[in-house]
Amino acid sequence: MEYRDAIFIITEELSCPIYNVGEELKVESMALTVPEAKPACLLLVQEVMKIVSNRQSMERFTPQGIRKTKFACGGCTGLIRFEFKKEKGFATLQMKLLAAAEQRQRMKHVDKFYDLLRKLDIFEPLEEDSLRDLSALLELKEYGANKIILKKGDPGTSLYIVVEGKVAVVSDDGQTLSEMKVGDVFGEMSLLSGEPVTTSIHSRERTKLATLSSKDFKHVLNKYPILQVFFYRLLVERAQANSLRSGTISSGMTGKLSDIHPVELFQLINTSTKTGKVELLFEDGKATVLFNEGELVQAVHDNLAGKEAFFSLLAHSDGTFSYTSGISEEAAALPVIGGFMGLVMEGMRRIDEQSEE
Template structure:
């Protein structure tokens, strides 16, 4: 029985020496049924047509021959997944009824295919059955972000669902204090899509990071097609509520008050930096009035004192020996993503050096 050409597309690769994601292979051949002592036996000859420059694989040829033996007609072959038995690597293929004129094979698609084995271990993707996983993955895109970039801002419309591929992102409360840290494999952005509401919390890159994301339409399609995701998101919401309540309680207890006579300015600043504090430091009763400094995760982003701002104000504050300070957790929203004044240790060393230069040597008037 003659077969017309049957098409398969490579949807996943694991170190295959010949084929790449998106390659389309076509099979043509003949399968003949014979009866021998009451048992059916099939003889077949097949030819696998590979993309130009890819070569041929005897192992894959044998695996695909089994498809021709199993089905009597090409139109009886279902949309299915086939795994190559592998040599130094392996591939997975999907049967396609219509061959595209030119397969899409972007660098991003190739990268996602290479990451497929790792992504399949993420808690979110474990709710996608294996037969649908590769197709689902094609609807995701990749995005690179720099440290301190705002990814989502509270109150703005949603529209995307994110998975952390590498790095760390922070969920901030209204005061700009991180209440949750999300790392590789964790997700965010889902609540605004599920509830059709604006974004409920600001999300910021805590380091250089790489994300996967998909749009609202595809996200809702996933919820409809994979019921296990409903349980996944319900448990995720319960866990996050518990975590955020604990952080909120810790925030209320994290205020600091004291005197510069007990802890000098340089030690106070170092403490806030080392503990990655977010909030506003107010120092009263200084020789020239009141000073204010703003910190975001330990980085100095604002400083004002005696008519000076930025570095100049910071250096002046370091000279003070007496005063009362209070640290209040939290920042106004407009300060969430402003740049820091400078690398903290450089500022501190420069300030201390200036103090030394202006200190008279011992024994002089």
């Protein structure tokens, strides 16, 4: 049986578990090549091979002019429609040069994202070929300053990686809850949980994002199970951050001070009358703070202790923390280090004075 070489383009898609609109299917030398980094669907292979083995024209004349013949593959849970794009192969030198230019442009696209992804901890376990496959699936989106990228309540459709610029997590009343910079990832919570977007995301300046569609995200997780561990941990961290913002804290909770400032963290423990220990880790040191029924009873930061240690912690906005409920009997017997709100106000006054110097 003779097969024709040809290129088809997907024009419609409805719940197809693999392919997207705009992707190409290429037939050459009795073999079907699917989009890079995508698995080959056997149902699609059979359908396309049936088409190229038929000698009838893949274009038709209509009163409106020449139209491409549309084909469909719907043998599973989804459906795609595709049409003939052009004959495979390039007969002229000009067309061959065009094909080479297209290949160079595609490799430029892959290399651009590859260099970015290689620097991210999330993709560190992937081998070079796997990372290039992943890079080929990404698309670039650009936003001007102060534009809405995601709106609370929207369905989750993509994973986003900040390539350039800065974005902010914004509350219902317009307050900035946290900011994300180059290399940070967002949008994964909705994709993993299937729930709508829980917070709005705005661009703070001109921003470029690498995006991975929901379908391709699921494909990547299935193909590279090691990434499932990372995204699970990220999901837990984000869920904990949301709990903190809503005013709840529990034993074993960890987080970043970029998500909740020390002042807010300590106030949360105080208003909740919690008894427990907060351990903080910074690039240049660490600290421990103890609370007994919401009141401060001990604070140690490097060579500082008591009020001075507590005041120094209020100036930190970078680092991590962990909270554990309960303190020892000896710590429970310690006297309270002054009124909590008075300490906070004194500490903030000192920070303001230092910033004015």
